[in-house]
Amino acid sequence: MTDAGRVLAASCRAGIRAVEADFLAGLEADERATFVAVLDRLADAAREG
Numbered sequence: 001m002t003d004a005g006r007v008l009a010a011s012c013r014a015g016i017r018a019v020e021a022d023f024l025a026g027l028e029a030d031e032r033a034t035f036v037a038v039l040d041r042l043a044d045a046a047r048e049g
Helices: 003-024 029-048
Strands: none
Touching: 003 029
C-alpha cells in the first residue's frame, strides 16, 4: 500500500469509529461488547463462505 493509501485507510477507520461510537452510544459497555462480538462472528462466517 502506498503512503497515500495508508493515510486514506487511517482516515476511513477514524470516520468509521466515530459513526460506531454514535450508533452504540445508547448501549451499556457490556451491551456494546456483546453487539460487536456478534457482528465479528457474522463477518467471520460471511468471509468463510
